Amino acid sequence: xxxxxxxxxxxxxxxxxxxxxSCRSSQSLVYSxxxxxxxxxxxxxxxxxxxxxxKVSNRDSGVPDRFSGSGSGSDFTLKISRxxxxxxxxxxxxxxxxxxxxxxxxxxxxxx
Amino acid sequence: EVQLLESGGGLVQPGGSLRxxxxxxxxxxxxxxxxxxxxxxxxxxxxxASVKQDGSERFYVDSVKGRFVVSSDNTKNSLYLEMxxxxxxxxxxxxxxRGYSGPSHWGQGTLVTVSS
Numbered sequence: 735x736x737x738x739x740x741x742x743x744x745x746x747x748x749x750x751x752x753x754x755x756s757c758r759s760s761q762s763l764v765y766s767x768x769x770x771x772x773x774x775x776x777x778x779x780x781x782x783x784x785x786x787x788x789k790v791s792n793r794d795s796g797v798p799d800r801f802s803g804s805g806s807g808s809d810f811t812l813k814i815s816r817x818x819x820x821x822x823x824x825x826x827x828x829x830x831x832x833x834x835x836x837x838x839x840x841x842x843x844x845x846x
Numbered sequence: 847e848v849q850l851l852e853s854g855g856g857l858v859q860p861g862g863s864l865r866x867x868x869x870x871x872x873x874x875x876x877x878x879x880x881x882x883x884x885x886x887x888x889x890x891x892x893x894x895a896s897v898k899q900d901g902s903e904r905f906y907v908d909s910v911k912g913r914f915v916v917s918s919d920n921t922k923n924s925l926y927l928e929m930x931x932x933x934x935x936x937x938x939x940x941x942x943x944r945g946y947s948g949p950s951h952w953g954q955g956t957l958v959t960v961s962s
Contacts, residue, residue, distance in 0.1 A: 735908075773948035775891075782941060782952040783883075783891065794950065826891055830947030834907045835881075835893035 736761050736829055740838035746846045747817045755841045757827035759808040764831070771830035774803055774812045777840075778823040787812065819845065848872040848951045850942045855956030862932050866956060868925040868942030875923040876900075879946035882916060882927050884938035885955075892938075895927065896946040905946075909935075932960045 737760040747753045763770045774787040785794050787803035790810060800815040814821055822845060827838040854866040866882070881896040895906045895916035904916055915928040925942055937960045943949035 771947040777891075782954055784952070785948060785950055788948045788950070824890075828891070828893075828948065833905045835896075835946070837891040837893065840890045 735834055736763075736832045736836050738827055738829055738836050738838040740825075740827060740841050743839060743841055745841055745843045747814075747843060748846050749819065750816050753814040753817050753821075753843065755812045755825055755827075755843075757805075757810045757812070757838050759810075759829055761832065762807050763829050764807065770806065772803075772805065772810050773828045773830060774801075775826045775828060776821075776823050777826065778820075781823075783826065817843075817845070848944065850944065850951060850953035852940065852942045852953045852956040855940065855958045857959045857961065858932055859962050860933060860960055862960070863928070863930045864932065864958060866927040866929065866940055866942075866958070868953060870923045870925065870942075870944070873944070875918075876920050878944050880918055880925045881943045881946050881949060882925075883941045883943050883949065883952075884936075885941070886935075886938040889938075894940070897925070929958070932958075934960050936960050 739758045741756045763772050770790050772790045775783040777783040786797050791803045802813050804811050824840040824842050826840050849871045851869045858864050882894040884894050897904045897916045913931045917926045939955040939957050941955045942953040944951040
């Protein structure tokens, strides 16, 4: 199985400051169709996860542009340009290229 | 508006069975693969199973192979997860999700507790 490794696992941030989460996969996530199926999700406390980013860098509808995804192959990053209070929660990366699908361990973002 | 509504969770003894259902609305059900993702209490997310629109392909995580069966009924716009030989480690919130390479929509989840 493809192992997804996130870092850090805990991220205290100051409101208005940037934040960055890394996600590395044990295998390349480039699929035979040329796409890279790397996604980012946010799970706020008490809620279901919500997809923020798909195929590395595409923001879902309604996702603020302070969120951006980048990377290639097996090394990916989620960046928040200026953290707001509503960004608190656990962030997960997930690969959709190989079976079985796998998630990272999660990164808990909290306000300092 | 896309809606996914799970039901069927509850308390079951080890070795028992349970059937989860997910009623989908707000989109063309026959256009999408559908999947189940679970989350044990206080833990991270784990993909469980996916089924193709016409049921011709199904994939499972190794830990549930031979025990769980994922299926869908396009006439009812519904997804199912038949769970047999349940174990304590199957205790989790089970989410119905749309898609299989990066779920775009999630239900609110249904809690399955396996305990004697």
